[in-house]
Amino acid sequence: MRLSLYHRLSLSLLVVFIVIISVFFVWAEHLEQKTRYESEQNLHLSLAANLARDNPLLQEGAYDHQALKNLFHTLMVLGPAFEFYFVDPNGVILTHSITPSLIKRDRIDLTPLIQLTQNQISLPIYGDDPQHKSRKKIFSAAPVFSGSELIGYLYVIVTGERYETAYNRVDSDRQAELSMVMLVGALVFLFIVMLGIFYYFTRPLRRLNHDMQLLKNAGFDKSALALTSWMPNSSNEVHQLGVAFEEMVNQINEQFTQLQQSDVHRRALLADISHDLRTPLSSLQGYIEMIADKDTTITAQTREKYINIVLKNTLQLKLLIDQIFELTHLEGGQVTLNFETFNLAELLYDIMAKFSLQTHAKNIDISVVPSSSYTQVRSDIAKLERVISNLLENAIRHTRNNGKIVLIIEEINHTQCKLIISDNGTGIKAEELSYIFDTRYRASNAIQDNNKHTGLGLAITKKLLELLKSDIKVKSTLGEGTEFSFNLRRESP
Ligand SMILES: Nc1ncnc2c1ncn2[C@@H]1O[C@H](COP(=O)(O)OP(=O)(O)OP(=O)(O)O)[C@@H](O)[C@H]1O
Ligand SMILES: [Mg+2]
Structure with a gap:
């Protein structure tokens, strides 16, 4: 027979009560006898x-x-x-x-x-x-x-054998009867009271159990269920348990929704990426077929032109595949970080040198402020370089000829510093700002350059900064420029 908690509690208390009553009777008997003997001895x-x-x-x-x-x-x-x-x-x-x-x-x-x-x-x-x-x-x-x-x-x-025999006969009959009536009466009364009390106190526990069963049968989806709402600040442990349970259910449901959303998102991304891959691939196929076709004669000049197009498409494909690979790798969460301490300004100058061709071509005035900063930071240098390169690449692309880009190092306190990458380029519309970190999102200002850019750069940047325990912020005014900023851990000299 399987007993519920309520029944077990009731039975336990009943046993305890019987023990108490018995001890009480033995003690009362002993006391009564002692008193009787004392008075008898005193009398005689x-x-x-x-x-x-x-x-x-x-x-x-x-x-x-x-x-x-x-x-x-x-x-x-x-x-x-x-x-x-x-x-x-x-x-x-x-x-x-x-x-x-x-x-x-x-x-x-x-x-x-x-x-x-x-x-x-x-x-x-x-x-x-x-x-x-x-x-x-x-x-x-x-x-x-x-x-x-x-x-x-x-x-x-004084209390000889005859006295004891006579006393016990009278006493035991009367007392046993009285004791039995009292014991049974008290037990019945207590049992009824106990049932009521336990029923009242175990009610929240039964409700919690009921909720759990309901939720289990509904596959842990609480949307269609009317679950009990528990008192968050109650001192009752069952209510505290209920609140924890409620939070757990909410979390499970949230995570489930997130999983569903990310699944939808992933499918959309896959579809987009397949499309992005198909365009340069079919172009590649077309040009290669033309080069390979023996029946059509093409001039050496045309052939060279085709080969250049093929090469450009191949590079574009490689870039895209590299980005997809990087994003998947970052999302997988198995990235190892190598923290080291280095001079931030030096890293900025190195990255600027990489982009010098583009900045020269557009005659962009690019500078680090303060120009001879000694700020030391502790971070993963390779990952930080990727972040800054992505942001700088965007800034250069969206800045007009003769524009200006500034990389500002701001010391916040002994442990934190801020890097701001600011340009006076096209700017981003306010309503688009919250989407620019989404994968595949390209704002309306995106310069159409034969699908060369796919909108993965900022998503990768954000993920990398998350790994570095930092958060990227953006400010932008359409027509005036854009400013990306994030904090880094500063190492005091
Ligand atoms: N400095 C900037 N100024 C203006 N617009 C920007 C700037 N940086 C990003 N954007 C906008 O945000 C969008 C998303 O940027 P993101 O780097 O993710 O993609 P992308 O540069 O278009 O492509 P990819 O980085 O994959 O080559 C860009 O398409 C652009 O519209
Ligand atoms: Mg980009």
């Missing part, structure tokens, strides 16, 4: 002393044990609760009021008798029960003297 404390004092037989020194036995019998008839013993100064029982076969010891320990007669410890004091090997009972005792010589003790068991 001077019984033995009075008997010893008033009885001539004992007054004289109790030499006639048979007469004493007869006296004890008479006294027992009058007080059946008592048991009378006369012991010598060593505790050896000399005579008693009991049937001899019932006597199980021939001597008793005198220590409690001395304690009682000298009022040494608080009541109840227990003495040996001669009718039992180890049992103790409350008693009354008095020393018996002959003249000034101690000849023994009168030892009276």
